[in-house]
Amino acid sequence: MKLISYSISPFNFDSISALIAQTFICALLCFAIPCIAIEFSARSAFRPKSLPRYPMLSLLRTVVLIGASAASYSAFAASTTAIELPTTHVLTLAAAHVIADEATSDATLRGTPGVVAVVDAGGHLILLERMDGVGAASSDIAAAKARTAALFKAPTKKLESAINGGRPAAITAGLTMMNGGEPIVVDGQVIGAVGVSTATPPNDAPIAERASQALAGFAP
Known part of the structure; x- marks a missing residue:
């Protein structure tokens, strides 16, 4: 692929x-x-x-x-003609499935089912997978985490740490700054993000981080 x-x-x-x-x-x-x-x-x-x-x-x-x-x-x-425009990679649906499959597999191994959301570089939803037995609210949370990571081009755990570290004003950005969102980077470009919300919050960030690397073996 x-x-x-x-x-x-x-x-x-x-x-x-x-x-x-x-x-x-x-x-x-x-x-x-x-x-x-x-x-x-x-x-x-x-x-x-x-x-x-x-x-x-x-x-x-x-x-x-x-x-x-x-x-x-x-x-x-x-x-x-001296103007040169860069080449931009685009996150496809097939690539989003690879990322989501990695996340759900990791969640299954950890024994903590959840919801996985994959968005494009603009934070728009491409794919959402909700595993069996997961509460409906996790769907919104996972998608919000992914959107936040895409727009900030940074892991949401860093944003959560900033809030807990004495910058509560960051909450006013209107985004979901909870750990579990990771940007997807290809050739130095953020082409999207993945968000994870499970019943065990400490597992969200590791699962999302692993899933964000799922495309490493594929040629751009």
């Missing part, structure tokens, strides 16, 4: 701008030499009476202006 990755790249103007610039430069060179020759002919005493004085001067100026505009456009286009 592989994680889905999206890469957003801006439209490349390099080839188009270079072609335009080269076209006008060639046109400039092609017109410049004939223009100079005709202008000298226009100044000559041997020029025909019917030939207007300086007949190609306006055309030469026009070509020069177009060539300068093409060069300016080329420089502008080159500056826009």
